[in-house]
Each structure stands twice: as C-alpha cells, then as structure tokens.
Amino acid sequence: MEENNRKAWLYLLPAGILLAVFMIYPLIDVMIYSIEEGYNSASQTSYGYGIYNFRYILRDTYFLQAVRNTFLMVVITVPISTGLSLLIAFALSSIKALKNLFQTIYFLPYVTNTLAVGLVFMILFKKTAYTEGMVNLLLHFFHGPSIDFIEGPYWAKMFVLCFYVIWIVMPFKILILTSALASVDQNYYNAAKVDGTSPWRIFTRITLPMISPTVFYLIITGFIGAFKEYSDAVALFGTDLNEAGMNTIVGYIYDMLYGNSGGYPSYASAAAILLFVVILTITVINLLVSRSHVYY
C-alpha cells in the first residue's frame, strides 16, 4: 500500500485541531498558570515563577476541608459500592425469573440527570419547618431522632452524599460484574461440582480469581470517579459548597476559577495539578497491587 501522507493528515485535521486547542495547549498552560505567582487575570501579568500557589492552597482551610471531604467519601463509597455490586451481581446470576426486570431497574440511575435526581434526594432527606421529610419518617419508625441531613451535622451530610454517590455509581458496576460473571466458563463449575466442592470454596477458588481483573478495573475507575466527585454534591447541597462545608477538590477548583470566590486561575491550576498527582499515584498503586493479585 502506498503512503498517503497528505490525505491521512487531512482526515486527522478536525480531531487534531480540537485536541490541540482544547487539550494539549491547556495542559501546558495549566502548568504555567500553577507556577505563576500573583497572576492578575485583568492585566494578565504576574510577579514571577515559583511554588507560592501550591503553598497557598495547602494552607487554605477551604482546600483542606475539600481534601478531607473527598478522601472520606472515596474511602467510604468505593469499598461499599464495589462490595454491594458484587453481592447484587451474584444474586442476579443465581436467578432466572425476573432477571431482566431487575437488571433494567438497577440500570436506571445511570441514565438520570444527577442534578435533577439529587433534588429528589434532597427533598427525601431534608427536614424543614413544614415537613419532617421522608427519611425522618423512617427513622421515627425505628424510634430514631429526627435529623436534618441537608443542613444538619457533618456526619449526616456526609452520609447523604455517600448514599447518593453509591446510588449513582451502582448501575455501572452491577452491569460490568454481571457480564463478567456470565462469561466465566461453566466447565470450571461443573468440574468443581463433580469433585463435591463446597460453594464457599467454589467462590473463593474459581469465581473470584476469574473475575478479579474486572474487580480491579472497577476499583481503579471507582477511585478515579470518586476523587473527581462534584456534581452530586452540588445536586444535594447547592452551588455554595464551601458554606455547606461539603466542598470537594474538584469543587474547590471550580470555585477558585469562577463564581463568588472565583478569578484565581493560578490557585485553581495548582489544585488541579495536585488532584492529577493524587489520581495518578492511586492508579499506579492499584496497578502494582493488582499485578500481584490478579490471577491471569
């Protein structure tokens, strides 16, 4: 086949231009922003270069709060959602009747607008002067105290956020795991059955090793997704997340860029780079761990 240089570049041109303007140039630019000290967006001038922006955000209580919220949420939601979706996928693969119906229902949160449905969660969990709210009704039923989950204590707000995040991420995990389970070769199970292997042993020695790559994939994407959490928090607590004390790292970046506390692209860039470093580190750790635990 002859080389067709010009034609090939022509085909790549639209994609290339878009990537150059909206991904490659920004990537370089964000690094410059992050080390420009005292950048003024009106006059487009700065004093010089250094690590001041990083030192500033690492001392900013809002940033520290956002980091704390994000880490807490990651540590809570990733294990719970992964474990729960494993359980559900197992349960799904062990039944025949109604399986399709369940699968359809479980997938619904994937196709919902997170801002819109977040509003419903807010209504369900909120307690106002006019109404106790649905969840408090449930708490009363178990003789619990009534709590305002949206403007109440920190742990209550964190609970709703984690609950909502898990609700949102479950469809993807259930779908992936169900299909991974379905693709395990039935011969392994038949052989185990002939040998009279116990169900628990079948699970730990056949099923889990066979689906371990999928589980690790879900854990990595789960970590990355949870670290980038933002919209779900806005859906529950409104746009002023700092005031609600529920900001996330990504929320901090956008607040620094735009909005009431905005106009500081340098601080936003520094925070974005720190986030990227965190995500990269965790992905690498996960890959190293998975290399020694994934069976094929």
Place this chain on the structure above:
Amino acid sequence: MNKSRMKKSLTYVFLILWAVIVLFPFYWMVLTSLKSYSAYNSEYIPQFYTLTPTLQNYVDAFTQVPLARYFLNTLIFTVITTAVMVVVAVLAAFAFARLKFRGKNIVFTLFLSLMMLPNELVIITNFVTITNAGMRNSFPGLILPSIMSVFYVYLLKENFEMVPDSLYLAAKVDGTSDLKYLLKVLVPICRPTVITIIILKVIECWNSYVWPRLITDEQAYYLVSNGIQEIRQNGFGRENVPAMMAAVVVISAPLIVLFLIFRNKIMAGVLRGGTKG
C-alpha cells in the same frame, strides 16, 4: 431442598430491596409532582399516595420558569455536539486504522496518552480561552470544547481494524475513493460501534453540568442541569416543591424513555465503553 428454597427466597428479598431503593426516588418525584401545592405543604408527615392528583405543577413548570427553553437548548447542544463528534471521530479513526502515513505510531501513542488526562486539568484554560474569544453564553462556546472524546476514536479504530483488508483492496481495485469506502462500507459494517458512541455521547451531553455552568450565566443559554439548579435557587419561590418535582420529571423523562426503548443497545454500549463511578 428446603435449604436451597430458603436461599432462593433470601436472594429475591435482597434483590427486591435494592430495586425498591433504586425506584423509590423516581416514585417520590412523580408522586410529589402530582400533589397540589397546598396539599403538599399541609403534609407535616409525608403521604405515600395522593387521591387528588393534579397536572397544575406541570403547567407551572412550563409557564413560570423557562423550562421549555432549557429543554430546547439541551436538545440543540446534544444533537450538534454528538453529530460533529461522530464525524470527527470517524475520520480520525479511519486515518489511524486504514491509512499509512509517516509518524503514525508516535501520533497514535500521543493520542492515547491524552485519554488519561482528567477534564479538570484542561477546563481551566478552556474557560479562559472561550471567555477571551467572546464565546461565553453562546452555542459555539458550549459545544466546541465538548466535541472530542479520545476514547471513542479509540473504540472506532479498534473496530475498523477488524474489517478485513481484502474489502479495502477490492474497493481500491474498483476505483472507489477512500471517503466513499469509509461511508459506504466501513461505517455500515461498524454500525454497532457507531451507535454505541452516539448513545454514550448523548447521555453525557444531556447530563453535562460543569462546563455549561462555567460558560453560561444567562438563562437563555442554560441547559437542563443548570436550569434545575436555577429553579432550585430562585425558581418558583423556594418552597414550591411539587412544581420543582414536575420540572425534575420532565428533565429526567427523555433519557429514561430512550433507555426503555433501546435497553439492550444502551446496556451493551455502556458495557463496551462506559465509565461512570
């Protein structure tokens, strides 16, 4: 026998429980949207049903706030972004899969490495770029940075490569141009992948929030996500929850209906190329 039966029932109880947790918010938003304003506000203890459903809230949702405008904006944004994305991605994937050119491997490796970049890293500069270009509060400003998805090009390229070389050579012998081969042979053969990326992009566009929020502050250009945030903050007067819920139902309905119609296609598509979570 008895033991396995019990296990079976427990499994179903567990599955039904999760189904209830998933469905309840949907039930609650539809239910609340059908309650009248006065009925809702007189319920100190929320009621699980209503005997006097009303559609007034839906009328309010379309008349008191510009819900139809948000809807139309989102539709325009979704259709144009998805359409342009498909064209750009198909062309690029074709070049990588079928054409030979110098530096192809290097370019493709660079291309793939862009997949790892989180959007948060580049959005800061894009915000400045679009602002400086005077494209805030405009459709080009909304659409341009949202078009490219490296991952979809990758998916398409993988699929294009599976089509046997002989088809391409036969087409060449017949004097078919590359573009014609691409449109008449390659794209039809790879239709499932094209449909997959369309589905994923439509879902992404319909629900996009962050970029539209940064780049629009005039209601005339709000998409539904920003619209619902606006409605929540100063829409019907803070306490008109039923009208808010009516707006939520209207916003959620299109994708859910689409999902129920194309259930298998969408789930297969997400399985192949989805990420969320």
